[in-house]
Amino acid sequence: MPAATDVLAVPGAGAEPLDSVLRTLRLERLGEDEYRGVSLPQMNGRIYGGQVLAQSIVAAADTLVDGGDGPRALHSVHGYFLRPGKLDLPITFAVERLHDGRSFSTRRTHALQQGRPILSLISSYQEDQPGRDHADAAPEVPDPESLTSAIELFNAVDHPVAKFMSSIAAFDIRHVGEPVYLQPPGEAADTQMLWMRARTPLPAEVTDLQHRALLAYACDQVMLEPVLRRHGLSWRTRGMSVASLDHSMWWHRPLRVDEWLLFVQHSPSAQGGRGLGTAKVFDRTGAHVATIAQEGMVRVPEDAEPAATGEVRPEEEWQRPSLR
Numbered sequence: 001m002p003a004a005t006d007v008l009a010v011p012g013a014g015a016e017p018l019d020s021v022l023r024t025l026r027l028e029r030l031g032e033d034e035y036r037g038v039s040l041p042q043m044n045g046r047i048y049g050g051q052v053l054a055q056s057i058v059a060a061a062d063t064l065v066d067g068g069d070g071p072r073a074l075h076s077v078h079g080y081f082l083r084p085g086k087l088d089l090p091i092t093f094a095v096e097r098l099h100d101g102r103s104f105s106t107r108r109t110h111a112l113q114q115g116r117p118i119l120s121l122i123s124s125y126q127e128d129q130p131g132r133d134h135a136d137a138a139p140e141v142p143d144p145e146s147l148t149s150a151i152e153l154f155n156a157v158d159h160p161v162a163k164f165m166s167s168i169a170a171f172d173i174r175h176v177g178e179p180v181y182l183q184p185p186g187e188a189a190d191t192q193m194l195w196m197r198a199r200t201p202l203p204a205e206v207t208d209l210q211h212r213a214l215l216a217y218a219c220d221q222v223m224l225e226p227v228l229r230r231h232g233l234s235w236r237t238r239g240m241s242v243a244s245l246d247h248s249m250w251w252h253r254p255l256r257v258d259e260w261l262l263f264v265q266h267s268p269s270a271q272g273g274r275g276l277g278t279a280k281v282f283d284r285t286g287a288h289v290a291t292i293a294q295e296g297m298v299r300v301p302e303d304a305e306p307a308a309t310g311e312v313r314p315e316e317e318w319q320r321p322s323l324r
Contacts, residue, residue: 017170018200021217024051025058025210027093035059035093039085043164047085047118049244050220052111053077054213056121059093060107061209064125072105072125074212078248079121089113103127135252135288136280144195144260147174151199153181171218171257172199180225180234190230190267194222198258214257215290216249219279223247223294226267227275231300239301245274248293255281255289273299 020040027035037055039047057077064072085091092112099106104126111119150173154166176193178185196218202211224242227233233240255261262282269276275298281290 016200017168018198018202020168021051021170021214022202022206022210025054025213027055027059027062029062030092033063033095033097035062035095037091037093039087039091040168042087043161045087047087047091048220049081049119049247050217052085052091052119053079053121053220053247054217055091056093056109056111056119057123057213057216058209060095060109060121060123061125063095063097063107064105071127073128074209074251075124075126076248076250077121077123077216078246079119080246081119081244082117084243085111085118086113091118098122103129138262138282138286138288139193139264141176141193141195141262144174144197147176147195149174150179150181153179157182170199171196173222180228182234182236184232184234184237185229188230188232190226192226192229192265194263194265195260196222196257196263197260200258202256202258208254211255211257212251215251215255215261215281216247218257219249219263219281219292220244220247220294222263222265223277223279223292224275224296224298226265226277227270227296227298230267230270230275233298233300237300241297241299243297245295245297250291251289252291253283253287253289255283260284261289270298273297 024037024040027037030036037059040051042048056079057074061074090113094110094112096108096110097105098108104124106122106124109119109121109123110117111121151166151169154162154169157163174195176195198214198218223244228235228237260283262284264280264282266278267275268278274295276293276295278294279292280288281292283289
């Protein structure tokens with residue numbers, strides 16, 4: 001994994017969004033099984049959880065004999081977000097080679113700032129093998145072309161935070177039904193569906209591993225939305241505090257994040273300031289390509305009231321998932 005000459009330059013929000021995300025995945029090798037990366041800007045001053053998750057995946061895969069692009073493909077990760085990450089500090093990724101067997105390899109990655117872990121992740125890789133095959137079917141939903149993009153919604157709001165969100169959006173997200181960005185859902189529900197794909201096509205040299213890592217990057221921003229939807233909340237609910245606590249993913253089949261992916265999401269439970277969100281991910285052909293589960297901290301003051309429809313709130317009251 002060669003180091004980019006400007007790898008320590010923090011990408012700006014004005015850069016083409018997807019290129020900026022790809023740059024964060026180009027880690028600098030510091031030594032054997034040790035890497036360094038930087039972070040994209042965020043309005044809340046904290047590192048976006050999906051970014052450090054994707055970077056940890058890339059660091060771990062680089063320690064495989066084939067660098068993660070050979071016969072052993074990433075099939076699962078399980079991670080804990082331990083403490084907030086600081087945007088102005090680089091991240092060191094320390095990889096431990098737990099196991100290399102005949103079919104599977106396992107790695108543990110700690111993402112560190114100033115010697116303290118902000119994420120601990122275990123990832124597993126498997127050689128392609130024959131076996132029994134079954135999968136859930138994708139539901140019938142409207143085509144993404146018929147739905148409104150989140151980018152369009154943010155562009156329609158005359159507020160610096162909305163403009164910032166639009167400018168950094170590397171992925172086009174289109175909810176089937178009413179989104180929860182600006183106002184609470186009209187009716188509480190514990191499920192939601194949405195389409196997602198990269199905002200622009202990816203270069204041919206982007207590898208299968210990078211597509212899988214980019215799915216990890218992108219999904220973190222929507223995994224807790226079923227929890228909010230179930231309790232009539234939006235990302236602008238007054239006093240609400242949201243952060244990712246842990247994250248698990250299973251990749252079942254090859255995928256491309258620059259082609260439309262359908263998320264079928266559900267929240268089976270919330271309790272004690274924690275909410276669980278799950279997602280089945282299907283490609284446009286209906287193939288079940290991934291499954292995701294995330295538990296997050298969702299704290300709302302007892303007297304909190306959702307922002308009124310059409311009201312634009314101050315910057316500090318907009319939420320986006322980050323490290324806790």
